[in-house]
Amino acid sequence: xSPQAGFERNYFLKDIPLQxxxxxxxxxxxxxxxxxKRDTEIISIRDSVGRVSTQPVFAKISSPNVTTSAMDxxxxxxxxxxGATETRPxxxxxxxxxxxxxxxxPVPEGFDSVVMIEDLEKYxxxxxxxxxxxxxxxxxxxxxxxxxxxxxxxxxxxxxRSLDLACL
Numbered sequence: 001x002s003p004q005a006g007f008e009r010n011y012f013l014k015d016i017p018l019q020x021x022x023x024x025x026x027x028x029x030x031x032x033x034x035x036x037k038r039d040t041e042i043i044s045i046r047d048s049v050g051r052v053s054t055q056p057v058f059a060k061i062s063s064p065n066v067t068t069s070a071m072d073x074x075x076x077x078x079x080x081x082x083g084a085t086e087t088r089p090x091x092x093x094x095x096x097x098x099x100x101x102x103x104x105x106p107v108p109e110g111f112d113s114v115v116m117i118e119d120l121e122k123y124x125x126x127x128x129x130x131x132x133x134x135x136x137x138x139x140x141x142x143x144x145x146x147x148x149x150x151x152x153x154x155x156x157x158x159x160x161r162s163l164d165l166a167c168l
Contacts, residue, residue: 045168048160057154057168062144069101071139074120074128075111081133089129098128107140114139
């Protein structure tokens, strides 16, 4: 006996032949019609969630558009850390051998790696000790790591989601 009198639950969908399903789909498309220029409007990105993109959207710039630090620490040339060990650390001088960087900062020209602040030891006001070698581009985000211009961000007809806003 069902919980409500006269109520029967249908657990299965009805099979529809493929051709009939296709015809119904085509009929529905004809009913709604194509998206045309007169159906478009320019709106704020803030108001675009749930709306439909009438044109494909391509990235105009890459992200990041410069090489950036992925960690707080110091930017160095990886070669300057080669041979560093716990018992024989390498001492580096601020300016020519390293520069302080925060997460997201551009990596200064001439440097190719970042040593996390947790992995270095301050020796003096202008010198640090490194006890482990680093790899080239360690803790560095390269240009276009997330988005490479002119990458397709949204296809025409895409329903815009809140997570899409970050790349628009």
